[in-house]
Amino acid sequence: MKKERMAICDRDEKYVYRLQEVLERRSSFLFEISVFTAEDTIPEEAMGKKYRLILAGEAFYEKLKEKGVGEEQLLLLKSSEKMPQVKEYIWKYQSGDKIRQQIAEYVAEQVPGETVFAPGRKKGALIGIFSPVCRELQSSFALLLGQHLAKQGSVLYLNFESFSGLGKMLGDTQGRDLTDLVYYMEGGRERLACKLESMVGNLNGLDYISPAFSFVDLSEVKEESWMLLLQTLKEIGNYDHILLDLSESVHGVLNILRECEKIYTLSHGEGMAKVQMAQYEELLQKLDYEDILQHTQKCELPVFGRLPDSVEELPHSELSAYVKNVLKEAQW
Numbered sequence: 001m002k003k004e005r006m007a008i009c010d011r012d013e014k015y016v017y018r019l020q021e022v023l024e025r026r027s028s029f030l031f032e033i034s035v036f037t038a039e040d041t042i043p044e045e046a047m048g049k050k051y052r053l054i055l056a057g058e059a060f061y062e063k064l065k066e067k068g069v070g071e072e073q074l075l076l077l078k079s080s081e082k083m084p085q086v087k088e089y090i091w092k093y094q095s096g097d098k099i100r101q102q103i104a105e106y107v108a109e110q111v112p113g114e115t116v117f118a119p120g121r122k123k124g125a126l127i128g129i130f131s132p133v134c135r136e137l138q139s140s141f142a143l144l145l146g147q148h149l150a151k152q153g154s155v156l157y158l159n160f161e162s163f164s165g166l167g168k169m170l171g172d173t174q175g176r177d178l179t180d181l182v183y184y185m186e187g188g189r190e191r192l193a194c195k196l197e198s199m200v201g202n203l204n205g206l207d208y209i210s211p212a213f214s215f216v217d218l219s220e221v222k223e224e225s226w227m228l229l230l231q232t233l234k235e236i237g238n239y240d241h242i243l244l245d246l247s248e249s250v251h252g253v254l255n256i257l258r259e260c261e262k263i264y265t266l267s268h269g270e271g272m273a274k275v276q277m278a279q280y281e282e283l284l285q286k287l288d289y290e291d292i293l294q295h296t297q298k299c300e301l302p303v304f305g306r307l308p309d310s311v312e313e314l315p316h317s318e319l320s321a322y323v324k325n326v327l328k329e330a331q332w
Contacts, residue, residue, distance in 0.1 A: 005050060006031040006103075009064070010057035010077055013037045015092070022096030027154065028238035029100065030107060030197060039063050053107065055090065072110055075103070101198045108184075108194035122154060124234030128260035130246040130253070132280040133273040134301060137319070138266055139164060141299075142245040143206070144314055144323040145264065150205035153240030156233065157208040160250045162215035169311050170201060170210070177210040179217040185229050193236045204315060207239070215249070223252025230259065254289050263296040264326075299326055 010016045020033045031053065039059060056064055057077045064074055076089035090102050127149075129142040139159060146157045158178060159166055167177065176199055184195040200207045212218040233242055244260065246253055257263055267277050277298075284290050301322070308317045 003030065003032050004052040005034065006053040006055065007034045007036060007051045008055045008077075009036040009039075009060035010092075011037060011059060012057070019096060019099065023100055023103075026100070028197060030104060030194065036060070053103070055103070057092070075106060097202065101200075104194050104196075104198035108191050108198060122237045122240050124237060124239055124242055125262075126230060126234070126242050126244060126256075126260040128244045128246055128257050128263040129266075130257060130263060131266040132248075132276045134266035134268060135247075137301065137307075139166065139245055140308070140314060140319055141264070141266060141323060142243060143203070143311065144320050145327070146206040146208075146241075146243045147204045147315060148320075148324055148327055149241055149243070150207075154238065155206055155241045155243055156200070156239045157206055157243045157245065159208075159211035159245040160218070160253075161211060161245065161247050162218060162249050164211040164245075166208075166311075167210040167213060170203065170208070177212050179212045179214070179221060181209055182221050182225050182229055185232055186225065192232055193238070196233070196236065196238075203311065219249060219251075221251060223255060226250065226252055226256060227259070230256070254284075254287065254292065257292050258289065260295060262330075263292065265296050265298050267298055267300055297326075297330065 008016050008020060016035050016037055020035055023029050023031075024033060034051070051073070053075060054060075054064060054069065054073055055075050055077050057079070061074065061076050071088070076086050077092050078089040079092040088106060090099055090106075127145075129138055129145065131138055139161065142159070143157065146155045149155045160178070181192075181195065181199060185192050196209075199209055201210070202208070230242065230244075233239070244256065246256065250256065265277075267273050281293060284292055304318045304322075306317075307319065308314050314320060
């Protein structure tokens with residue numbers, strides 16, 4: 001599906017072109033962008049419906065309003081409290097990621113029911129990370145796996161743990177998380193691409209949705225909702241890989257694993273870990289899920305001298321070197 005068009009109009013030429021560069025850097029961004037830096041250069045086509053959205057500085061905003069551009073098409077790029085008091089606006093001086101998220105959020109509320117934004121054409125292969133042991137390293141492993149894969153293509157990371165703590169570690173303040181994405185999907189799949197783009201954060205090239213804050217909310221999501229969400233994310237086509245950091249508390253976890261093209265299962269391979277792994281494999285066989293094992297790569301973790309204390313340290317850790325080697329052996 002061809003992307004719709006938007007315009008950025010502001011006198012600050014350096015700012016406008018930098019913002020365009022930041023927004024277009026993401027292949028999943030909803031629009032193709034045109035830039036205007038002088039009011040007398042705005043073509044008449046901008047006054048019609050050729051641009052789905054016009055992000056405009058104050059001088060442009062007033063002129064476009066005079067020309068009859070509707071509020072549903074026009075969004076103020078606000079740089080001062082002295083500027084016009086309007087209901088819908090975006091602060092000019094904030095990160096490009098925040099501006100991108102707010103544009104997507106605005107469009108999600110405006111999009112008609114029959115419209116589907118689907119700019120991507122990616123495969124959307126599901127990769128699962130699940131283990132009955134080594135849970136304290138699973139998310140670190142998954143985050144590093146995603147960051148290494150993101151060097152080769154686009155990757156979305158979803159964490160399904162009850163108490164991941166990652167939202168706080170990543171500094172997310174939006175107050176929206178994975179369960180909200182399910183809610184948006186249930187409210188209308190046609191809006192999910194916009195909502196997704198308004199929620200994703202980025203860590204060293206890896207896109208992520210904040211994990212659920214409440215395990216109660218997480219436990220109330222039914223299997224069919226998870227399956228529909230994953231199918232919809234694949235259909236949107238923005239990602240080469242969708243990385244699922246799973247736990248047994250997720251409804252339908254075995255069926256989700258069955259949908260994964262590749263599964264990584266961590267183990268120490270000795271002591272209680274060996275017994276736990278044997279029980280897990282026996283359970284899969286008894287429940288007729290032994291096909292999961294055919295797509296599983298078991299990773300016997302070595303003893304690491306030091307584990308990182310923060311997500312910022314992860315790429316420089318022994319664990320990172322280990323994950324990189326795992327991918328190399330798998331010939332990703």
